[in-house]
Amino acid sequence: MKFSALLAIEHFRLIVVGGGTGGCAVASKFSRLSHFKQKKQIAVIEPNIRHFYQPGFTLAAAGLINPIKLVKNENTLLPKMVEWINNSVETFSPAENIIATGMELRFDLIEGLPNGEKSVLEAPGICSIYFPDGAAKTLAEIRAFSRGQNAIFSFPNTPIKCGGAPQKFMFRERGVRNVEADRKIATFQKLDENGQVINGNDVEFKYNLLHIGAPCSPVSVLRNYAKQKENKLTDIQGFVKVNPKTLQSEEYKNIFAIASQLKVLTFNLRAQIEGKNSTISYDGYSSCPLLTDRKRVILAEFNTDGPSETFPFDQSKPRRISYLLKRYLMPPLYWHLLIRGYWLGPEKNKII
Known part of the structure; x- marks a missing residue:
């Protein structure tokens, strides 16, 4: 893995890529184990200074919680024994100990929103609860919405962070593919009963308020790595390929993906460090x-x-x-x- 010429010369026993919920939890948990009592043994690579409690975005968008309670500085969340590398990963060397994590919001995949989150914030009538400023704008748009107007809540036909989030409001159609912000028209792809796109059957809806369930993908470094010929780490989209029960890479036994939980990964990663077999399996909870x-x-x-x-x-x-x-x-x-x-x-x- 390469994240800078200076930092690459440092060696850590456990490297966590991403300082989100799973990354911080794993780093904190392992910092208390006897294997990692010395400094410079665990590193978390995270470029963002602010850490958000993302499940609270729906509450903020509904005016039920002050958004200031949803954010803390990253350095206040990690133990002193954990080295926080405030930088971005450029590429991966799977022979090293890495836990890969993270999903990236991809509003830019929707025609008419070329600047991603910025486009959502700038377009009148468009909102999304999937990022902090978007949640604040959602509250403002809902307060400006009048009875009898047309509101559309979309659900993407791609991977998504917390599929229940847009449904906490409501949704009308799936697969929004184009937005004409100036005319307030959203174009949707029709899907068959299996969720497959029916070509040539796009439908248009005029809206006063459009809430977009953000399409998601792996982070860019994993998407780029997926294009390499020697790639055995990810699938073609960039998702880390792991055993769905143990969360361990089939190809690289020193690599685990955090997924949406902590317990299974903690037990099985510790077993790997101690030279033992995985002990418990993830049931998709x-x-x-x-x-x-x-x-x-x-x-x-x-x-x-x-x-x-x-x-x-x-x-x-x-x-x-x-x-x-x-x-x-x-x-x-x-x-x-x-x-x-x-x-x-x-x-x-x-x-x-």
Whole structure:
């Protein structure tokens, strides 16, 4: 891996690419293990100075939380034993110990939004909760919206961060491919029952408010690496190829992808460091608190087999208690436990 001529000469036992939720949590967790008690053994490479609690963007867009509570400086979240490299990765050398993470918002994939997030902020009537300033603009657009006007909420036919987020508001059509901001017209691709695009069947909708579910892709360094002939690290899109159960690369046993959890990776990466076999497997568990109004939430928890609920009540029903968890418990749990590697989640994991 190369991130600068100066820093490349330093050697770390564990390198985490990306200082988001998973990156910070893994680095913090491993900094407390006996294997990593000395300095200069763990590094986190993250170019952004600010770290956001992204699940709070829906609350901010609804005017339910002050956006200032959703951001902290990156250097306040990492232990002193962890070296924060405030830089970007240029390329990968898979022989080194790396944990790859991160998704990139790709508004630029939509015709009419060539400047990505900037285009969303500048175009009247267009908003998205997928980035901080976009969440603030979403609140402003909703407050300016009048009864009887036309609102469209799109859902991309590409990978997406938190697929439930645009549905927390509403969605009409899938696969927005073009926006004419000056005329306030959005063009959508029609999809068949299998989610495949039906060519030649685009439809246009006039809108007063257009919320865009942001298309996502791997970060640019992984997309570029995917084009190399010798690439065995990623698929053709740039997603790191790993065993979906162990999260370990099939080709490079020293590489893991963080995905959307911490527990499985922590156990299996530690086993790899100690020369042991992976011990537990990931069942696809995820959680998505869905705001249904300003006072109630559906607390969705699921894995690849279906619902995987934690509480004894029916979580599929909108409840006030679920909203209170989303609004008041989850933000401090994130900042004080999850991001610091203390909270491994409620999921049940299978022994391999």
